[in-house]
Amino acid sequence: MRITATVRQESTRRDVAVETDGRRTDLALPAVNGGELLASALATCFVNDLFREAPAHDVTVDAVRVTVEAQFGGRGEPARALSYSVHVESGDDPVRVAALVRATDAVAEVHNTLRPALPVTLTDVRIGSA
Structure with a gap:
């Protein structure tokens, strides 16, 4: 699978396009930073x-909410913690x-891309009914 992302920034406008194996999606993306x-x-x-x-x-999943926290230091420093x-x-x-959550944590590709450089830690799992 080949994924690309292109960002074009002008003074008052940002255009973002992502593509996976030739399937392009244009995103409306406000001014956010890379950490976000x-x-x-x-x-x-x-x-x-x-x-x-x-x-x-x-397992049937009705809904899921994921909250990610990234701790960054000063200008130019990499993230110190991701949870x-x-x-x-x-x-x-x-x-x-x-068990599904833990198994998913083990195979999440973006997480596993970052883990060799920085731990990505699952800190809390809550299960409720819809």
């Missing part, structure tokens, strides 16, 4: 992967849902 986009990428990756992995674990919490709404057995 990194946190959004981690959250989006986990949400997508959780829904992808759920059928293999025979995230997950809240899954599901009527299935909470033990099975929690």
Whole structure:
């Protein structure tokens, strides 16, 4: 799978386009910084992967909320910490849902891309019904 992202910035306008294997999507993206986009990428990756992995674990997911926190230092310094919490709404057995969350954490591609340089830590899992 080949993914590209292109950002064109003018003084009053930002155009963003992403593409996966030739399928292009234009995004309306307000002025945000790279750290915010990194946190959004981690959250989006986990949400997508959780829904992808759920059928293999025979778990129904009604909704999921992922909150990512990135700690950055001064100008030019890399992130010092990346962590995230997950809240899954599901009527299935909470033990099975929690196992799904842990399995998804192990295969989340964006997380695993960053992990060789910096830990990406799952700090909290909450399971509730819809």
